[in-house]
Amino acid sequence: MKNIKIGVISFEHMHALSYTSALKDIEGVELIGIADSDSYRGTEMAAKFDTKYYKDYKEMLKTDVDGVIVCTNNMLHAQVVVGAANAQKDILVEKPFSVNYESAEIMLNACKKNDVNIMTAFPLRFNQAVINGKKAIDNGEIGKILSITGINHGKIPSGWFLDKNLSGGGCVMDHTVHIADLMRWFTQSEVKSVYAESGALIHNKGIDDCGILNVEFENGVFATIDTSWAHHDNYRIWPEIYMEIVGTEGVITIDAFKQSEEVYSKDSIYDDPWGSDGDADLIREFVDVIRERRKPLVTGLDGARAMEIALAAYKSSDSHKVEAVRRL
Amino acid sequence: MSKLLQTKVNHLRRDKVLRIAMVGAGTMGQVHSNSYINIKGGKLIAICDIQEEKAKKLADIHCAAYYVNFDEMLKNEDIDVVDICLPTYMHKEFVLKSIENNKNVFCEKPIALNVGDAEEMVESAREKGVKFSVGHVVRFFPAYEAAIRTIESGKIGTPKLIRTTRTGSYPSWGWRDWYGNYDLSGGPLLDLIIHDFDWIRHNFGDVERVYAKSLGNRKHGQDHCLVTLRLKNGAIVHSEGSWAYPSGSMFGTTFEIVGTDGQIEYDSRESSPIKKHIKDKEGSKIVMESPLPADEEPYTKEIQEFIDSIIEGRKPKISGEDAIKALKISLAAIESSKTGEAVVIGGGK
Numbered sequence: 246m247k248n249i250k251i252g253v254i255s256f257e258h259m260h261a262l263s264y265t266s267a268l269k270d271i272e273g274v275e276l277i278g279i280a281d282s283d284s285y286r287g288t289e290m291a292a293k294f295d296t297k298y299y300k301d302y303k304e305m306l307k308t309d310v311d312g313v314i315v316c317t318n319n320m321l322h323a324q325v326v327v328g329a330a331n332a333q334k335d336i337l338v339e340k341p342f343s344v345n346y347e348s349a350e351i352m353l354n355a356c357k358k359n360d361v362n363i364m365t366a367f368p369l370r371f372n373q374a375v376i377n378g379k380k381a382i383d384n385g386e387i388g389k390i391l392s393i394t395g396i397n398h399g400k401i402p403s404g405w406f407l408d409k410n411l412s413g414g415g416c417v418m419d420h421t422v423h424i425a426d427l428m429r430w431f432t433q434s435e436v437k438s439v440y441a442e443s444g445a446l447i448h449n450k451g452i453d454d455c456g457i458l459n460v461e462f463e464n465g466v467f468a469t470i471d472t473s474w475a476h477h478d479n480y481r482i483w484p485e486i487y488m489e490i491v492g493t494e495g496v497i498t499i500d501a502f503k504q505s506e507e508v509y510s511k512d513s514i515y516d517d518p519w520g521s522d523g524d525a526d527l528i529r530e531f532v533d534v535i536r537e538r539r540k541p542l543v544t545g546l547d548g549a550r551a552m553e554i555a556l557a558a559y560k561s562s563d564s565h566k567v568e569a570v571r572r573l
Numbered sequence: 574m575s576k577l578l579q580t581k582v583n584h585l586r587r588d589k590v591l592r593i594a595m596v597g598a599g600t601m602g603q604v605h606s607n608s609y610i611n612i613k614g615g616k617l618i619a620i621c622d623i624q625e626e627k628a629k630k631l632a633d634i635h636c637a638a639y640y641v642n643f644d645e646m647l648k649n650e651d652i653d654v655v656d657i658c659l660p661t662y663m664h665k666e667f668v669l670k671s672i673e674n675n676k677n678v679f680c681e682k683p684i685a686l687n688v689g690d691a692e693e694m695v696e697s698a699r700e701k702g703v704k705f706s707v708g709h710v711v712r713f714f715p716a717y718e719a720a721i722r723t724i725e726s727g728k729i730g731t732p733k734l735i736r737t738t739r740t741g742s743y744p745s746w747g748w749r750d751w752y753g754n755y756d757l758s759g760g761p762l763l764d765l766i767i768h769d770f771d772w773i774r775h776n777f778g779d780v781e782r783v784y785a786k787s788l789g790n791r792k793h794g795q796d797h798c799l800v801t802l803r804l805k806n807g808a809i810v811h812s813e814g815s816w817a818y819p820s821g822s823m824f825g826t827t828f829e830i831v832g833t834d835g836q837i838e839y840d841s842r843e844s845s846p847i848k849k850h851i852k853d854k855e856g857s858k859i860v861m862e863s864p865l866p867a868d869e870e871p872y873t874k875e876i877q878e879f880i881d882s883i884i885e886g887r888k889p890k891i892s893g894e895d896a897i898k899a900l901k902i903s904l905a906a907i908e909s910s911k912t913g914e915a916v917v918i919g920g921g922k
Binding site: 391392394396440442443444446447448449455456457459461467468469471473475476477480489491493494495496565566567 | 733734736782784786788792795797799801803807808809811813815817818819822831832833834835836913914915
C-alpha cells in the first residue's frame with residue numbers, strides 16, 4: 246500500500262498540535278512537512294515532529310503531497326484552501342470553515358472545479374459519546390426530536406482569536422459551529438432562522454465573549470446554542486460540550502468530555518479527560534478519504550452551513566430581530 | 574420605631590399567635606401544611622377544600638377545623654392570615670374576598686394569569702392596609718441563597734451570563750388536570766419558569782428583551798420552553814423549563830452564573846448527600862435525598878418570613894409588585910413564543 250503524504254499548513258491554530266500528533270500514529274501516513282509563515286514556530290514544530298519546514302506553504306503545495314491540513318487563522322483559510330485546491334490537494338480545514346459568504350463560496354467552488362475533497366475539522370462528530378447519542382436518536386430511543394439545548398463553553402483564547410480581522414468574530418464565530426454542526430447532523434434538517442443575544446461582557450477584550458443563539462430548523466425543531474467563552478482561567482475543564490435533546494418519547498443528554506479524572510496537584514485542580522476526544526478519528530477519516538477516494542463524512546459544505554448560522558447570529562444580535570439564514 | 578410601637582411588637586412577638594386559614598389542600602396545600610408544623614408565631618387553625626377528605630386529613634394533623642365552603646370558614650373563624658394554595662385561575666377571586674374581609678394574604682405563585690387581575694389584587698391589599706405576598710419560594714432555597722451570598726461577597730465579579738433550568742415531567746396530578754389547560758395555568762412559561770424569572774429579576778436586574786420558544790399545548794402533557802432574556806444592564810440569561818421529561822423522571826433544577834471574575838454552578842440532581850440503593854419489585858431502585866433542618870426548609874422559610882412581616886409590622890420580603898414584575902416576564906415570554914419575535918418589556922430602570 247502506497248504511503249499517504251500529508252502536510253500541515255500553519256500552527257496558528259493550536260489544534261494543529263493534536264492533529265499532527267494523530268497523523269504520526271497512523272500507519273501508512275507520511276508527514277512530509279510543516280509550513281508556517283512564523284519561522285520560529287514552524288521550525289520548532291518541524292523539529293518536534295521530525296519533518297521538513299516550509300516557510301511558504303506554496304512551496305509545499307508544489308510537492309507530491311496528497312493532502313493538507315489547514316490551521317491558519319480563520320481569515321487565511323480562503324487563500325490557502327484555494328491554493329491547495331488548485332494544486333489538486335485534498336484538504337482538511339480547521340473550523341470555522343470561513344468567515345464570510347464570499348470566501349466560503351470561492352473555497353467550495355475551487356474544490357469542486359479541481360475535484361478535490363474538502364473536509365471541515367469537526368472532531369465532535371468523531372467523539373464516541375456524541376456518536377452513541379446520535380445512534381440512540383437514530384434508533385428512535387427518544388422518538389422524534391422536538392428541541393435541543395447546546396452549550397459550548399470554554400476559556401477565552403488569545404492572540405489572533407481576539408482580532409476580528411483575523412478571526413471573523415469572537416465566541417459566536419468560534420463556538421457556534423461545533424454545536425450547530427451536531428444539531429444539523431442529529432436533526433437532518435437545516436437551520437431556517439436565528440435570534441441571538443451576544444456581546445463583550447465578561448473578559449473586557451473588545452470582542453464578543455458571550456453569545457446565545459436561538460435557532461429554528463426547517464423541520465420545526467427549535468434549539469439554543471450557548472457559545473460563550475464563559476470559563477475563567479482556573480475552570481477545571483476545556484472545553485465543555487453539552488447537549489440536551491428532547492424528543493417525543495424521552496430525553497438524552499450528552500456531556501462529551503464527562504469521562505475524566507479529577508486531578509488535584511499542589512498548584513492546580515483540573516479534570517483530565519480519558520474518553521475519546523475525536524481528533525484522532527477525524528484525522529484518520531481524512532487519511533481514509535484520500536486513500537479511498539471517497540466523499541468525507543463531514544464536508545466543506547457542512548462547514549459553510551455552520552458558518553452561515555454564526556453570521557446570521559451576528560446580524561440578529563445587532564437587529565434584535567429573527568434573521569433568516571442565507572444559504573450558499 | 575417608637576417606644577410604644579416597640580412595646581406592642583414585643584408584646585405581639587411574645588403572646589400573639591397569628592391564626593392562619595388555608596384554602597386548597599392539594600399539592601401545595603400539603604407542602605404548606607407540613608411547613609406550618611414548624612412555624613413560629615402562627616398556627617394553622619382552619620383548612621378549606623371542596624374535597625372534604627383532603628381538608629380533613631390536613632386539619633387532623635394541626636387539630637384545625639375543616640370546611641368545604643370558603644365563605645363559611647371566613648364567617649365562622651377568627652382569622653388573621655389566609656394562605657391561598659389554589660390553582661392560578663382562582664387566585665383573584667379568593668385573594669380579593671380575603672382582603673375585603675381584612676385578612677392578610679399569602680398567595681401561591683404565579684399571582685395571576687394577567688397583569689390587570691394582579692394589579693387589582695395588589696391595589697386592593699394596599700387600600701385595605703393588609704399584608705400581601707406571593708410564594709416565589711426559589712428565593713428561599715438554600716443553594717439559590719448561597720449563590721447570591723457568593724455574588725455579594727464579590728467572588729465572581731459582576732454577573733453577566735446566567736443559565737437556569739427547571740425540568741421534569743408534566744404535573745399530571747393537578748386537580749381536574751388544570752395544568753394542561755393553558756387558559757387556566759399559562760403552561761410552564763407562566764407556572765414553572767416564573768420561579769427563575771423572579772429570582773433573576775430580583776437579584777440580577779430588570780429585563781429589557783424576551784425571546785422564547787415553546788412547544789405550547791399542541792400535545793397534552795408535553796411542553797418544553799427555551800427563553801432568552803437580555804437584562805437592562807446587558808447581562809444575558811438563558812432559562813429552560815420543561816414538562817417534556819417522561820412521566821416518573823426525577824425533577825431537577827440547575828443554575829450557572831458567570832461573572833467578570835468567576836462563576837458558580839449548581840445542579841440539584843448532583844447535590845444529594847444521601848443515595849439509597851433499595852430492593853424493589855423490578856430489582857432495585859435509587860432514591861436520592863437532600864435533607865435540610867426544619868428551619869432551613871424553603872417553604873417554611875417563605876411562610877415564616879411572611880408571618881414575621883406581620884408581627885414586626887414591616888413589608889414582606891416578596892411584595893405584590895415583585896410578583897407582578899415576574900408575571901410580566903412570563904407574559905412577554907408567552908407572547909414571544911406565539912409571535913416568534915422578541916418582546917421588549919417597558920418600564921423599570
